[in-house]
Amino acid sequence: GISVLAAQKVPDIIDLIAGAITGFSQTAYIIIITGGLGSTHDDVTREALAKALSVPLVPFEAALRAITKRTPPGADPAAFIRQANLPRGARAIMPETGIAPGIIAESKGTLIFSLPGVPREMELMLEAVDIELLALGVKQLRPVVERARLTGIGEPQAARLIEPVLSDHPDITVNILAKPEEILLTLMTPGGESADAKMKRAFSQVLEKLGESVFSIEGESLPEVVGELLRQRGLTLATAESITAGQISSLIATVPGSSDYLKGGVVAYANDIKTALLGVEEVVMEEVGAVSAEVAAAMAEGARRAFGADIGLSVTGIAGPGGATSEKPVGLVHTGLATPLGTETFQKIPRGGRAGVQLKTAVAALDHLRRYLLDEDRRQDG
Numbered sequence: 001g002i003s004v005l006a007a008q009k010v011p012d013i014i015d016l017i018a019g020a021i022t023g024f025s026q027t028a029y030i031i032i033i034t035g036g037l038g039s040t041h042d043d044v045t046r047e048a049l050a051k052a053l054s055v056p057l058v059p060f061e062a063a064l065r066a067i068t069k070r071t072p073p074g075a076d077p078a079a080f081i082r083q084a085n086l087p088r089g090a091r092a093i094m095p096e097t098g099i100a101p102g103i104i105a106e107s108k109g110t111l112i113f114s115l116p117g118v119p120r121e122m123e124l125m126l127e128a129v130d131i132e133l134l135a136l137g138v139k140q141l142r143p144v145v146e147r148a149r150l151t152g153i154g155e156p157q158a159a160r161l162i163e164p165v166l167s168d169h170p171d172i173t174v175n176i177l178a179k180p181e182e183i184l185l186t187l188m189t190p191g192g193e194s195a196d197a198k199m200k201r202a203f204s205q206v207l208e209k210l211g212e213s214v215f216s217i218e219g220e221s222l223p224e225v226v227g228e229l230l231r232q233r234g235l236t237l238a239t240a241e242s243i244t245a246g247q248i249s250s251l252i253a254t255v256p257g258s259s260d261y262l263k264g265g266v267v268a269y270a271n272d273i274k275t276a277l278l279g280v281e282e283v284v285m286e287e288v289g290a291v292s293a294e295v296a297a298a299m300a301e302g303a304r305r306a307f308g309a310d311i312g313l314s315v316t317g318i319a320g321p322g323g324a325t326s327e328k329p330v331g332l333v334h335t336g337l338a339t340p341l342g343t344e345t346f347q348k349i350p351r352g353g354r355a356g357v358q359l360k361t362a363v364a365a366l367d368h369l370r371r372y373l374l375d376e377d378r379r380q381d382g
Helices: 014-024 044-055 061-072 077-084 119-135 155-167 195-213 223-235 247-253 271-278 281-286 292-308 354-374 374-381
Strands: 032-033 057-059 085-087 092-093 104-109 112-115 145-152 174-180 183-189 215-218 237-241 264-268 311-317 332-341 342-348
Touching: 014 032, 014 044, 014 374, 032 044, 032 119, 032 195, 044 057, 044 085, 044 104, 057 061, 057 237, 061 077, 077 085, 077 155, 085 104, 104 119, 104 264, 112 119, 145 195, 155 183, 174 311, 183 195, 215 223, 223 247, 223 264, 223 354, 237 247, 237 292, 247 271, 247 354, 264 292, 271 281, 271 292, 281 292, 292 311, 311 354, 332 354, 342 354
Parallel strands: 032 112, 237 264, 237 311
Antiparallel strands: 057 085, 092 104, 104 112, 145 183, 145 215, 174 183, 311 332, 332 342
């Protein structure tokens, strides 16, 4: 709930860190620094903070005693003992985990917190930061935040769809973070009277605009969502992968309990493997090529048949950088989905390097499966 004026990433150089601290202290009431409090030669935040404050480093006895007790056997004590040095006049935030204490200092009305860079250690010390700020009377009005995870839609299209909603709610800020595998949409508004109700209305309208491209509003991953849909419907899945080398089944298997619905998969790069294990006819591959809708369909049907699964999901494509033709460019992917109701195929051309194409292909295949499972008519017919 506190406005962030700026954020800066600084290398492990004393003068640059000290300069950043001095610069921010001209405009900010609160500075939070993370990283550089460890025992190695590149951990120089203590020295930089002391330089910015124009004070020497002095031993902090309580921290010295705690560090001495926690120093690993056989380690160089001097390397760890330097972590007990604080700028004169500063206070320590004693760590719950780890060794390095955090630091609380003040410079001409600016409160400075220096915290470890290790995420878990830093997160625990943020509680001490909260307590310190509240004790000083800093009003922390928690913002109202809603998040949605999207797939199967581009960032510009998502922004265009929700723009009319957000124009009616100028007090709500939006952040759209595009990743190779998904888009994370965050809406935020300052806390206060009626903030929850306003956000609820706006978020509901946003979700309506985005439709089935939203796969989660509770933070679940796409594999978790797909797995839960399969579990709810009592359906099993088998995969057949050429371009992705097992990434689809790997993503699904990241979810605990996925063996309840994932029966198995085949990585079939070579054409003779497609024939021997999945029953893809050689004549079909000779006529239309391994990267084709016909082969994707046959692979999905073969996986479903080989594993006795309810659903077969397949992908075949060109990850690049080689292997493309004028008719079949790098990134061309065919996805097959074989179900009790028949077989469907989808074509997509994701962009990016080889690894990016493979990841986007695996995610798109899972999204095709998710949308199939959400189809009310098919569920009723099935």
